[in-house]
Amino acid sequence: MKKSLAIIKLGGSAVTDKTKFKTVRRNVIKGIAPILKRYHDKIGKMIIVHGGGSFGHPIAKKYNIDKGLTESNKIGLSETVDAMRELSLEISTIFRNFGLPIFPVQPSSFFITKNGEIINDSNLIVIREALKHNLIPMLWGDAVFDISIGCSILSGDKIILHLAKKLRPNVVVFGSDVEGIFINKNGIRQLVRKITNKNFNEILKSISLSSQIIDVTGGIISKIMIMREIAKLGIKTCLVSLFDPENLYKALVGEDFVGTLFDRLK
Numbered sequence: 339m340k341k342s343l344a345i346i347k348l349g350g351s352a353v354t355d356k357t358k359f360k361t362v363r364r365n366v367i368k369g370i371a372p373i374l375k376r377y378h379d380k381i382g383k384m385i386i387v388h389g390g391g392s393f394g395h396p397i398a399k400k401y402n403i404d405k406g407l408t409e410s411n412k413i414g415l416s417e418t419v420d421a422m423r424e425l426s427l428e429i430s431t432i433f434r435n436f437g438l439p440i441f442p443v444q445p446s447s448f449f450i451t452k453n454g455e456i457i458n459d460s461n462l463i464v465i466r467e468a469l470k471h472n473l474i475p476m477l478w479g480d481a482v483f484d485i486s487i488g489c490s491i492l493s494g495d496k497i498i499l500h501l502a503k504k505l506r507p508n509v510v511v512f513g514s515d516v517e518g519i520f521i522n523k524n525g526i527r528q529l530v531r532k533i534t535n536k537n538f539n540e541i542l543k544s545i546s547l548s549s550q551i552i553d554v555t556g557g558i559i560s561k562i563m564i565m566r567e568i569a570k571l572g573i574k575t576c577l578v579s580l581f582d583p584e585n586l587y588k589a590l591v592g593e594d595f596v597g598t599l600f601d602r603l604k
């Protein structure tokens with residue numbers, strides 16, 4: 339019986355081209371498929387969560403789905419949910435062709451939020467059942483019903499935090515289009531190899547204040563906050579580039595890897 343469980347985030351920044359509407363990076367997905375297969379065959383069970391990239395984000399933004407449900411954005415809500423299903427189908431088809439038994443689970447069909455935060459004691463019975471049978475549940479960032487504003491965007495990163503709390507995986511790896519978390523030290527862009535309780539605030543400040551790193555979006559800051567929450571649960575949490583599949587494998591199995599490791603922050 340395989341005991342270890344990994345949760346892997348396929349960042350929309352890596353599996354899609356965020357600059358081109360609905361553009362899948364099939365070569366990136368094909369590149370990591372054999373790595374996931376090797377892990378699943380030899381090491382342990384896994385859950386995959388992918389982001390919205392150039393599928394979910396632009397449509398959700400166009401219709402203000404994150405601001406709530408109105409009389410005029412119901413078609414937009416429908417379109418956002420379907421755009422994510424489109425991306426999911428692309429990903430699951432490629433993975434299945436490599437022999438990975440993906441079991442897609444649509445987050446909007448069972449997660450409910452209140453002001454953007456998951457509220458229900460969400461029933462993870464389907465995910466648990468899939469894992470029991472050694473299938474690979476795959477979820478994604480989605481537009482969901484929200485009891486205070488009608489609807490909201492539930493990011494893949496937030497879903498991972500929720501799953502981590504409930505399922506206590508051994509490792510969580512966030513895959514991105516960059517090698518890890520970067521800070522700006524004396525004008526030089528530098529990869530942070532390890533985040534600890536001690537250097538956390540300094541790193542956060544350096545990213546927020548950075549003028550060299552142009553894309554200082556809420557994206558990366560909220561990702562770091564979520565990663566810290568997971569690390570605080572005592573779970574090994576890493577950020578790596580999905581453009582280097584062997585390196586992803588190293589992060590998954592606990593070998594030295596290039597990227598950012600959030601030490602268990604307990």
Ligand SMILES: Nc1ncnc2c1ncn2[C@@H]1O[C@H](COP(=O)(O)OP(=O)(O)OP(=O)(O)O)[C@@H](O)[C@H]1O
Nearest residue numbers: 349350351389390391518519520545553554557558
């Ligand atoms: N200091 C930083 N260190 C690392 N990445 C950064 C930094 N500042 C900005 N970024 C950007 O943050 C992005 C990751 O966050 P983003 O939410 O855009 O991607 P994602 O989570 O992979 O996509 P999705 O939300 O669609 O899943 C990377 O593409 C990276 O370029």
Ligand SMILES: [Mg+2]
Nearest residue numbers: 389493495557
């Ligand atoms: Mg993101």
